[in-house]
Amino acid sequence: MNNRLKVLRAERNWSQSDLAERLGVSRQSVNAIETGKYDPSLPLAFRIAELFGLAIEEVFTSPSRHQSKAF
Amino acid sequence: MNVIDADGGSARRGFAALVIAEAVALAIAAAAMIWLDLGWAGPVIMLLLVAAFTFTLVRATEARAKAAGNFSSAMARYNKRMLVAGGIYVVGLFGAVWAHDELGASGVTAFLFAFAPSIGVLMMVWAMARLIADETDEYLRYRYVRASLFGLGGLLTLATVWGFFEQFDLVPHAPTWLAVPIFAIGLGFGNCLPRGGRE
Numbered sequence: 607m608n609n610r611l612k613v614l615r616a617e618r619n620w621s622q623s624d625l626a627e628r629l630g631v632s633r634q635s636v637n638a639i640e641t642g643k644y645d646p647s648l649p650l651a652f653r654i655a656e657l658f659g660l661a662i663e664e665v666f667t668s669p670s671r672h673q674s675k676a677f
Numbered sequence: 678m679n680v681i682d683a684d685g686g687s688a689r690r691g692f693a694a695l696v697i698a699e700a701v702a703l704a705i706a707a708a709a710m711i712w713l714d715l716g717w718a719g720p721v722i723m724l725l726l727v728a729a730f731t732f733t734l735v736r737a738t739e740a741r742a743k744a745a746g747n748f749s750s751a752m753a754r755y756n757k758r759m760l761v762a763g764g765i766y767v768v769g770l771f772g773a774v775w776a777h778d779e780l781g782a783s784g785v786t787a788f789l790f791a792f793a794p795s796i797g798v799l800m801m802v803w804a805m806a807r808l809i810a811d812e813t814d815e816y817l818r819y820r821y822v823r824a825s826l827f828g829l830g831g832l833l834t835l836a837t838v839w840g841f842f843e844q845f846d847l848v849p850h851a852p853t854w855l856a857v858p859i860f861a862i863g864l865g866f867g868n869c870l871p872r873g874g875r876e
Contacts, residue, residue, distance in 0.1 A: 622746070623746065631815075632747050633746025633747070634816065635816035650815060
């Protein structure tokens with residue numbers, strides 16, 4: 607699952623620690639999600655989207671959809 | 678980002694240096710105790726040294742986890758529980774050995790003495806289970822579960838292979854109380870698994 611976490615965070619000038627604190631998770635969790643090493647659960651994905659005031663699909667995109675667009 | 682990486686690298690190097698220094702210090706202390714032949718005082722001094730080193734190591738582990746951004750209150754409670762369980766294990770083990778040698782025992786009493794060292798180890802197993810149950814950070818919990826599965830897989834593999842080797846008289850008998858230490862070693866390796874790729 608691809609995401610725009612890094613961009614959204616940079617737009618707000620938040621560090622990974624800032625975002626982690628706002629979400630109530632560890633900095634390593636934010637890092638793992640941001641770098642695509644870990645896909646968050648649906649509740650956490652909703653929390654992330656709500657924190658940025660966006661719909662979940664505006665933060666996370668399906669890799670299959672991404673691939674199909676490429677074709 | 679570079680600052681974070683530099684801090685993380687420094688913390689890792691510091692931690693590795695501490696582990697090596699403590700291992701060397703313990704080896705020297707053990708050799709000195711054997712050479713000085715202090716009787717019962719030798720093991721007691723060694724125990725105190727191990728306890729002090731373990732405490733230092735736990736604090737260093739916490740500092741390293743904080744630097745890496747993966748420290749949680751559940752991990753803090755886990756560390757405290759493991760320290761208490763370790764203390765109870767040492768008291769139980771030495772108490773049982775002393776009682777067995779000095780007092781002698783049979784029947785139910787012998788079983789109670791033999792069970793004493795298990796109490797601390799069972800508390801450690803409970804602490805491991807509580808860590809997974811208490812952890813509210815889903816990514817950290819995922820990592821604990823993954824490391825636990827790695828440790829369990831390693832233990833099952835080793836026990837099966839060793840068991841058959843033993844059955845064919847190829848290796849000496851291995852005591853089954855080694856199960857938890859082997860699992861813990863696997864757990865440690867599991868924590869070091871590369872985190873690359875999709876998790």
